[in-house]
């Protein structure tokens with residue numbers, strides 16, 4: 001998929017370090033980098049990129065175990081967003097975005113604020129397998145929330161996570177939108193892309209939603 005997307009509602013800038021050479025680079029091209037998105041970056045990268053690929057990383061499972069008090073929650077009612085959990089048998093589907101030239105520093109500067117400063121995520125190098133060429137993996141940068149970050153909430157029953165998601169919203173919108181947009185992406189990936197944790201939360205939300213929706217009587221529509 002080749003498309004150009006420019007950053008739009010960037011959070012207020014703050015002191016963000018300039019990118020260092022530690023990040024994985026493309027073969028040979030010192031000014032190219034792949035960034036792997038597996039949560040909101042899947043549908044709202046909001047940085048300029050040159051190419052994007054759907055695919056997966058092995059050895060990680062996606063979990064709604066990171067608290068969020070800015071984008072999809074508040075200090076009083078933190079929402080839940082995703083992180084990657086090291087899991088030898090895990091596989092997480094997402095999108096890898098290629099940034100080149102000036103896009104590299106712009107993307108890293110933006111993501112440092114959105115993911116690290118506001119979200120508590122750290123960077124990690126992963127191996128990404130493109131859906132259409134799994135035999136040609138590439139190194140990518142991923143933003144992962146570890147248990148050491150202050151916003152980490154850790155495991156909870158999917159029903160409890162669903163309840164929290166239904167109740168929370170932040171500066172980027174409702175936590176339910178975050179869940180459903182990710183579920184939509186996984187639908188597009190096809191039957192080979194499974195995420196039982198995500199599916200269980202979506203099922204729990206579907207069961208509980210009637211309780212969160214006012215009745216016609218309550219809306220005085222009768």
Ligand SMILES: N[C@@H](CCC(=O)N[C@@H](CS)C(=O)NCC(=O)O)C(=O)O
Nearest residue numbers: 037038039040041068071119143172
């Ligand atoms: N790092 C993951 C998760 C990213 C994520 O969802 N981060 C939150 C920060 S707490 C975010 O950017 N949210 C923006 C939004 O919810 O629209 C990814 O690669 O997609």
